[in-house]
Amino acid sequence: MRQSAPVARAPAIPQLAARRLLGAVFRSYALRRVLKAALTIYLVATLTFFIVRLMPGNPVDVYIHTLISQYGFTYDDAANQAAALFAFNPNEPLLVQYWAYLRALARGDFGMSLVSPGTPVTSVIMTYLPWTLFSAGLGLLISFLLGIMLGMVMAYRREGVLDHLLTAVGSFFQSVPNYLVAIVIVVFFGVQLGWLPITEMRGAYSPGMQPGLNLAFISDALYHAALPILTYVLTTIGAWMLLMKSSTLSTLEEDYVTVARARGLRDGRIMRSYVGRNAVLPLFTQMAISAGFVVGGSVVIEKIFVYQGIGFILLDAINRRDYPVMQGIFLIITFAVVAANLLADLLYSRLDPRIRVSGGE
16 A cells, blocks of 8 residues: 655745744834834833832832921831821832833833822823923923024025134034033022012913913913023024035035026025025934934923923922832923934934835845
């Protein structure tokens, strides 16, 4: 009796599907960047979880110390009040806390504030984040637009008095830290000269003002955000001016600009239609990256001006060791920076397809 020839076994369908999926991910530049961004957010969230718990003290100890030092409580009374207030066990193993944190994070739950029981971290973020986006975002937008215009003027008036003056001013403000500018504004113009009502401008809006989309509230919000916005503009406009000047000078040397001049086009039209549009393109990538740092770059500025944005609340959470609020804000900052860099990568890959090709290789 003849034996039948062995039949070749077909590869398992799940394994074949997995290989095809991995191949598609490897070939797609956008998918690779998205996966890297997701991995970065996960690693930062993990590091943040452990780092905040390695800080000296915990919410219970900080609260007990505050009651003893500021209100004259005895240790036993302070400890009893802390035990009644905090739903937090500092002696619970870190790994148990970590897995609980990941499970909640997977559901989109950032947890509850420890020092304000019953207050979700999401509610804290949504209450204070818009004020940071308003002040820092508006400051970034103003500095970007002014920097573009002044940079083009510097390029067209290169080696002139105005060019040298604006270059010196831009280089100076670019090298000065934003918190130092904020301190000078408060101490010199507010306290010494008395030109600015620093006390009245504290907070995000005046007490008793009802938030709403009306002229009175918008004017009041701009009044309170004026000094943080001014600080952001002064400390970022120099970089935009110098970048736009360099990009404009490079664009002016392109052949199509020479052809446009040979055709007899006016300088104003050449500046708007040929030079400006092409010179500003490289700056959009940098703008996308800078927008990601809007959330995290306001911590010290908001503390100096007592502007109640997300940075102000972050410092308060650090001082009081409010772990869930700290983790939630750090995660929002990380997401903003990673998303901005991802957007810049994808945008630049569309502008220059060679990046996608080299990335695939």
